[in-house]
Amino acid sequence: MIIRIDKLQVEMPMHGEPDPDAAAKVQELMGGRFGEMSTFMNYTFQSFNFRGRKKVKPYYDLIANIATEEFGHVELVAATVNGMLTGASDGDDIHESPLKQYKGQGNAHHFINTGLGAMATNSLGQGWNGEYVFNSGDLVLDLLHNFFLENGARMAKIRVYEMTDHPSARQMLGYLFVRGGVHALAYAKALEELTGVDVKKMLPIPAVPDSAFKEAQPFTDQGLHGKLYRFSPDDFKDISAIWHGEHPIDGTPLEVEDGPPEGGEPADPPEESVVSSPGLNVEDLQEIAQRLMKNT
Numbered sequence: 001m002i003i004r005i006d007k008l009q010v011e012m013p014m015h016g017e018p019d020p021d022a023a024a025k026v027q028e029l030m031g032g033r034f035g036e037m038s039t040f041m042n043y044t045f046q047s048f049n050f051r052g053r054k055k056v057k058p059y060y061d062l063i064a065n066i067a068t069e070e071f072g073h074v075e076l077v078a079a080t081v082n083g084m085l086t087g088a089s090d091g092d093d094i095h096e097s098p099l100k101q102y103k104g105q106g107n108a109h110h111f112i113n114t115g116l117g118a119m120a121t122n123s124l125g126q127g128w129n130g131e132y133v134f135n136s137g138d139l140v141l142d143l144l145h146n147f148f149l150e151n152g153a154r155m156a157k158i159r160v161y162e163m164t165d166h167p168s169a170r171q172m173l174g175y176l177f178v179r180g181g182v183h184a185l186a187y188a189k190a191l192e193e194l195t196g197v198d199v200k201k202m203l204p205i206p207a208v209p210d211s212a213f214k215e216a217q218p219f220t221d222q223g224l225h226g227k228l229y230r231f232s233p234d235d236f237k238d239i240s241a242i243w244h245g246e247h248p249i250d251g252t253p254l255e256v257e258d259g260p261p262e263g264g265e266p267a268d269p270p271e272e273s274v275v276s277s278p279g280l281n282v283e284d285l286q287e288i289a290q291r292l293m294k295n296t
Contacts, residue, residue, distance in 0.1 A: 002068055003233075005260060007264060008072070008079055009075075012079055013168075016168055020088050021105045022163075023107070024107040024110070024123055027123045030078065031127065032122040033132050034153040039070045040071050042134060042135070043070060044067045044070075047060065058238040058239065061237070061238045062190055062236075065231055066186065068232075069229060072260075075267075077172065078267075082118055107119075111275065116277065140194055144191060146187045147187040150183045150187060151206075154177065170215045175224075177216040178210055178220055182228060185248070188203065225247060227256075228243040229256075233259075
């Protein structure tokens with residue numbers, strides 16, 4: 001099971017002007033082939049279907065634990081999309097076409113179907129596909145696929161970074177560059193333990209270091225590229241059998257940190273009356289919510 005904490009994995013203040021076009025591009029990092037839904041669901045199904053896990057427990061622990069962190073990355077991308085769509089209207093009177101200024105920009109489904117919210121789609125609006133999940137049952141092959149998937153995700157993040165300068169998007173990308181690098185290195189080390197092949201010599205892929213991105217530097221300075229969080233009170237402790245030693249790029253000690261990151265405030269985008277989100281009158285909803293709280 002997954003224990004959910006109502007915080008984002010990292011502090012993500014939403015700033016900058018609304019940018020539906022950028023939000024449409026960031027959708028690739030949600031529902032694209034190399035998006036966060038793919039990493040989350042790949043590792044989740046591999047952990048569900050892992051046979052004989054007690055005999056090779058460090059590898060099961062690694063895949064299951066990283067899957068849990070990826071769930072938080074899905075949440076982080078959604079919060080970023082919501083932030084970039086907040087305020088993307090021109091007035092509150094629905095008779096005055098308050099959304100007309102964004103005609104031809106972004107993804108129309110953000111306005112029509114989700115009330116200015118994130119979707120389980122890629123940047124073209126195509127739905128995430130369960131066929132993106134790869135689970136062969138062969139441990140080496142699955143780990144090799146996961147290494148490939150993390151680096152494919154990094155490629156997509158770099159391309160999205162190049163397509164937008166929106167500050168919220170770039171702050172989110174800086175964090176995910178670092179955390180995705182941890183996962184790629186973890187899978188490389190697991191493959192090395194199993195096969196003797198020094199896969200980590202291939203990193204980074206693409207061959208652009210995190211230091212090239214100013215938004216990633218604060219997280220590297222905090223040593224987050226050397227931390228593997230253990231997302232459980234008592235389980236997955238054997239990940240330390242794989243995650244140890246030094247980071248191959250700068251020698252930072254590789255450490256398992258018990259528990260999730262400190263994180264930041266949960267996303268709470270403001271209401272958008274023009275798309276009836278959250279619906280009804282805001283004051284009425286507040287009164288109903290307060291009445292419910294008194295009855296608990």
